[in-house]
Amino acid sequence: MSVDVSYITGGTGSTGATPKTASNELDRQAFLNLFVAQLKYQDPSSPMDTSAMMAQTTQLSTMESLEEMTATSRETFALQMRMSAADLVGKQVSWVDEDKKTQNGTVSGVSYSGSVPVVLIGDKQISLNSISFVATPGGPTELPETTDDTQS
Template sequence: MPVDAIGGVLNAQNTNASSSSSINQDEFIRLFLTQLQFQDPLEPVDNREFLSQLAQFTALEQSRQTSQNTTDLLSMNATSQAVSLLNRRVEVNAGGTPFIGTVTAVNFSSSGAQLTVTPTTGTVRTGIRLSQVTLVTP
């Protein structure tokens, strides 16, 4: 997951897309019960093996949840940083030409926060990313 220099999350994962390509807990339990139901009664699978599979799935689910929580935390942090720049004078290096202006708006999209900066020259610049801000003054 790419992260902007100041903390904006870029291309955050879509939880709907990730859940459709992986197995969830209900599906795992259903598969587990089907496996128990159709096992060979003359050669049953060891109970420890089933418990091991369940423990592995639980650990995997907890890891996925931790990853999602970290992504959400990074997104909230980037949002907070962008909003805190409203009405602040900033120096921006966009396209190799630095300029100074005041942040007048913040736009949120799937690619992260984008600032609208009004330079001292009067021309409004939009689509400024947090990583392009080089200096913030009160």
């Protein structure tokens, strides 16, 4: 028995459906369409095994749970980055600029306009993932030596 799945890959088939995206991944709707087609066109004298049906529905449920966990993890990571960036306000930081020179400055603000928060140091905008050192002003830890001092 063969099932026409060309509508998933963008080919022409008997269903006439067109894919939403040109992705190699099966989404929930495509999985259900395949499952229904499999049931619809099965041989009545040799029906699908019940345990096979349960395994497929379990796979669908597991896939949906994993997608939800992935989305939650992404949201949590984004929130953690935002909180980390906000915590830097008022602290001295170091970063390496595009000329490969270590720079120092005090964070005066944070911008969340992009996917990665940007800290504001004087008139510079530094991506959070470029920060290499953090110190509290007047604290016991000193910033590493710099090749060009741009403290603000």
